[in-house]
Amino acid sequence: MTLIVQIFYLYRIFHVSGRNYWIIMPIVSLDLCHQLSQVFDNDGVYHGYLSHG
Numbered sequence: 001m002t003l004i005v006q007i008f009y010l011y012r013i014f015h016v017s018g019r020n021y022w023i024i025m026p027i028v029s030l031d032l033c034h035q036l037s038q039v040f041d042n043d044g045v046y047h048g049y050l051s052h053g
Helices: 002-017 019-024 030-043 046-052
Strands: none
Touching: none
16 A cells, blocks of 8 residues: 555656656556556546647
């Protein structure tokens, strides 16, 4: 649970950083990214970045 919080916190930081946001993508597992994508998709943040490419 702590790891998820840390990952989520990193995602918020990288979201503000903008371009640096993609650096964390290769760090986390694809399964975790998929789970996070569902959460962020509801907020429209994570899905928004994927849309912009």
